[in-house]
Amino acid sequence: MFKFDELCELIRLVGSSGVAGVEIEHAGGRLRIDGKPVVAPVIAAPLAAPVGPALAAPVAPGSVDPGSPAAAVEAAADDNLHYVTSPIVGTFYRAPNPDAEPYVRVGDAVDVGRTLCIVEAMKLMNEIECDRSGTIVKVFPDNAQPVEFGERLFAIRLS
DSSP: OOOHHHHHHHHHHHHHHTOSEEEEEETTEEEEEEOOOOOOOOOOOOOOOOOSSOOOOOOOTTOOOTTSHHHHHHHHHHTTEEEEEOSSSEEEESSSSTTSOOSOOTTOEEOTTOEEEEEEETTEEEEEEOOSOEEEEEEOSOTTEEEOTTOEEEEEEEO
């Protein structure tokens, strides 16, 4: 069979040569040394540059073009909004139980300390309270929907 020094030299040669491997039969024994597979680099052709004026990205129906005057009005209207976010990861519930009315609805006036919803985490029901006075203008998650830490739950127009 092979001596230790011979094996080391074979391994070194296979490793430095870039061959995929070597298989040797000698004195009734068989030896296989796998090397690194050779991967040829792939060179992509350059993409053609567009000729003529660039096309504007389409605006989805019902959305506002960010460069339009309507977007400036919408952004100014959002300046007076406060967002209540989830302090934990869990499941969002709008009411204390499935048969009860929601804690708040869009259009409700809210004061500091009023319960807005529950976020269940690890079988614990965590009441989320309002931290600013105003009017609820949007509820972001659906009932029984999972929410992440920092995810928006409510938009409140400050009074």
